[in-house]
Amino acid sequence: MTTFLGSPTFHAGTGNIRGTESFPDAARKSLADTQLRANLGAATTTIRNKRIAAVAEVDDWEELRRAGSALKSQVMARLPELLVQFEENVTARGGTVHWARDSEEANRIITDLVRATGSDEVVKVKSMATQETGLNEYLEVNGIAAIETDLAELIVQLGHDKPSHILVPAIHRNRAEIREIFLKSMPDIDAGITDDPRALAMAARAHLRRKFLSARVAISGANFGVAETGTLAVVESEGNGRMCLTLPDTLITLMGVEKLVPAFTDLEVFMQLLPRSSTAERMNPYTSMWTGVHPGDGPQNFHVVLLDNGRTNVLADDVGRSALHCIRCSACLNVCPVYERAGGHAYGSVYPGPIGAILSPQLTGTTGHDDPNASLPYASTLCGACFDACPVRIDIPSILVHLRAEQVDSERHGLPGGQDLAMKAAGFVMGSEKRFAAAETASRIGRVLGGKKGRITSLPYPGSKWTSSRDLPSPPKETFRQWWARTHEDTE
Amino acid sequence: MKIALFATCLADALFPDCATATVRLLERLGHQVVFPPKQTCCGQMHVNTGYQAEALPLVRHHVEAFESESWDVAVAPSGSCVGSVRHQHAMVARRYGDESLASRAEDLAARTYELSELLVDVLGVTDVGAYYPHRVTYHPTCHSLRMLRVGDKPLQLLRAVRGMRLIELPAADSCCGFGGTFALKNSDTSTAMLADKMGNVLRTGAEVCSAGDSSCLMHIGGGLSRLRSGVRTVHLAEILASTEKIGSNA
Numbered sequence: 001m002t003t004f005l006g007s008p009t010f011h012a013g014t015g016n017i018r019g020t021e022s023f024p025d026a027a028r029k030s031l032a033d034t035q036l037r038a039n040l041g042a043a044t045t046t047i048r049n050k051r052i053a054a055v056a057e058v059d060d061w062e063e064l065r066r067a068g069s070a071l072k073s074q075v076m077a078r079l080p081e082l083l084v085q086f087e088e089n090v091t092a093r094g095g096t097v098h099w100a101r102d103s104e105e106a107n108r109i110i111t112d113l114v115r116a117t118g119s120d121e122v123v124k125v126k127s128m129a130t131q132e133t134g135l136n137e138y139l140e141v142n143g144i145a146a147i148e149t150d151l152a153e154l155i156v157q158l159g160h161d162k163p164s165h166i167l168v169p170a171i172h173r174n175r176a177e178i179r180e181i182f183l184k185s186m187p188d189i190d191a192g193i194t195d196d197p198r199a200l201a202m203a204a205r206a207h208l209r210r211k212f213l214s215a216r217v218a219i220s221g222a223n224f225g226v227a228e229t230g231t232l233a234v235v236e237s238e239g240n241g242r243m244c245l246t247l248p249d250t251l252i253t254l255m256g257v258e259k260l261v262p263a264f265t266d267l268e269v270f271m272q273l274l275p276r277s278s279t280a281e282r283m284n285p286y287t288s289m290w291t292g293v294h295p296g297d298g299p300q301n302f303h304v305v306l307l308d309n310g311r312t313n314v315l316a317d318d319v320g321r322s323a324l325h326c327i328r329c330s331a332c333l334n335v336c337p338v339y340e341r342a343g344g345h346a347y348g349s350v351y352p353g354p355i356g357a358i359l360s361p362q363l364t365g366t367t368g369h370d371d372p373n374a375s376l377p378y379a380s381t382l383c384g385a386c387f388d389a390c391p392v393r394i395d396i397p398s399i400l401v402h403l404r405a406e407q408v409d410s411e412r413h414g415l416p417g418g419q420d421l422a423m424k425a426a427g428f429v430m431g432s433e434k435r436f437a438a439a440e441t442a443s444r445i446g447r448v449l450g451g452k453k454g455r456i457t458s459l460p461y462p463g464s465k466w467t468s469s470r471d472l473p474s475p476p477k478e479t480f481r482q483w484w485a486r487t488h489e490d491t492e
Numbered sequence: 493m494k495i496a497l498f499a500t501c502l503a504d505a506l507f508p509d510c511a512t513a514t515v516r517l518l519e520r521l522g523h524q525v526v527f528p529p530k531q532t533c534c535g536q537m538h539v540n541t542g543y544q545a546e547a548l549p550l551v552r553h554h555v556e557a558f559e560s561e562s563w564d565v566a567v568a569p570s571g572s573c574v575g576s577v578r579h580q581h582a583m584v585a586r587r588y589g590d591e592s593l594a595s596r597a598e599d600l601a602a603r604t605y606e607l608s609e610l611l612v613d614v615l616g617v618t619d620v621g622a623y624y625p626h627r628v629t630y631h632p633t634c635h636s637l638r639m640l641r642v643g644d645k646p647l648q649l650l651r652a653v654r655g656m657r658l659i660e661l662p663a664a665d666s667c668c669g670f671g672g673t674f675a676l677k678n679s680d681t682s683t684a685m686l687a688d689k690m691g692n693v694l695r696t697g698a699e700v701c702s703a704g705d706s707s708c709l710m711h712i713g714g715g716l717s718r719l720r721s722g723v724r725t726v727h728l729a730e731i732l733a734s735t736e737k738i739g740s741n742a
Contacts, residue, residue, distance in 0.1 A: 024678050024679070024680065024681070027681050028680045031680050031681065337667045337669070338678070338681055338685070341681050341684040341685055341688075342684075378673075378677050380671070380674070381667050381671025381674045381685075382634075382672075382674075383634035383638070383667035383671070384634055384639060385634075385638065385665075388638060401540060401542075401580075404540070405542045405543075406542075408541075408543055408544075409542075409544075409545070412545075419541070423537075423538060423541060423543045424543075426546075427535075427543070427546035427547070427549065430501065430532045430535070430550055430553075431532070431549050431550060431553060432553075433529060433530045433557070436532040440505045443505060455717050462676055465677075466675060466676060466679070468679060468683070469683040469686065470675075470683075470686070470711065470718055471713075471714045471715075471718050472710075472714055473506060473710070473714075475505065476507075476508050479504055479508055480499050480505075480512060481499075481504055481529075483508055483511075483512055
């Protein structure tokens, strides 16, 4: 038994966690899509308000958040030993544990396991880990059809689309669009189907039921893995996950190494935090837990693939580490004003929103300021709504600030860019009250730009980034410093 | 009480009315205001853009500027700049191993208040004797709301203003999209956020949109001015400093 933790060879994360264009460029395209803006605005507002109400019902919510945060800190501090304990307990109960350093390795291991069963079709429980590794596409190339059974994931899959939200991957679609996707991709569908949500759900149900009854292999992710028992847990709302977890002969679970909790009783905290934060439900409808293999009951072959994919890199960063506390509830997405406008695809990763802005660049590492993931820590106004909503108290704004500093510091050896020069110049001016006062005096030349109307409506680049949509006031006739000197001479 | 004014670089250079109003208000309430003349900028823009090395001398300069004067409490008419002093200065100092600067920054931070905090928590006043006969809506800025947790202190102060009609702003706690260099780096997203904020402001029918931060008001006001909306942006300090006495708002 070996573990890779602490190994000197770091593995940057791979798979669907780095886009092809920077956040501002990708966001510009999403912002032009008025349908997307309307769909997202309506959906996030609804979920946001529901969550606030669900959380308000719990008297000890803040204590629960602190407990969740403390448990996760403990897991990070003890991760190597907990992983070994987890492996021992899964193995002792008839399961097999595999270790994957990156997406490629995880996909290969899972493909080999599916091939060994002789099956060319698998049913899937909604899983961010398999989205992260791009497992479905990998299986398809290898002649294995992977069928998503979560309704929203199915919509994304049948639409040849990408997920744009952690919990509601098809949040960017409305029901008229979903009807069209179903009509195009489901062979037996009633051609006269309406866009009534119930009719659409029933069509999906009929489509999926055939798959549940024929599939011999299922693939899941995991919300939690319990080190002391080797138990895995999946929470879901539709029951389709439970069908996958119980009907097939073989079950393969892909789990990020950070998903562990030390003890079975720790689940009590997270089972309260997760549903209220994600779906605004007091209790989630389907909680499935399984421990090893039980003869004559459920899958008879059980495998767990433990995925690193850059997580040990994140663990090595004292400040950024707490991004691994994330329990994928997506509360931060739903409260984020940037996510609400730009949409999930702009983040270029299966992890969008505030958590994606800190997790994706940490998992992949960044290769310079042209790396699309290097733009993600800047995709926030630092308004702090995400920190307030996070059930495990991840201080996302502070991590964003930290990652920005790391990014700037990593490029200090190169030629300074326009921003570097501007920041250094501003720092120089602000570094002395005399230079600052002189700059204030000089800036009053800017009153010419404002003219009689007193507002500046057009500036050259990069000021044009501001004046494209906003005026700027002309500098005043007298600065505060000058007013003070004039009116409070005796106190100087 | 002897109150040191941290005017903030933005108010000093671009929005002096906000800083002069703060002085007039505090003097009217019977306090002595001092302006530590060495002060410049808290360095928040540098920290939030990733330039912490460049921010370090600004942190040191800020601490020295305020240590060089004697005063009881310091105040800034900005939740954002007080947030920077309270939550970033010591962090920047520690990042560069300057523990002594960090602890001096913490001492200063513990005595530095945002305007509504100073008035309500320290001076124990919600009615400052202001008169402002206008329809006003209030935008609670993100750093006041979530970094400093000022809660409804600004609203308590505004509710006591005579002649004023305070109208609730829909989706008030949603960010206006400024975010410092975010407004330039992510100009399109920033503009989309601003558009929604302006829509909500206009929906109230208010003549004035107020807030406790000149920076957010510069953003919202810059958009409202471009729309020729007729709605003005006025800092909380200016409203609180206004009285019935003619010319007092000059």
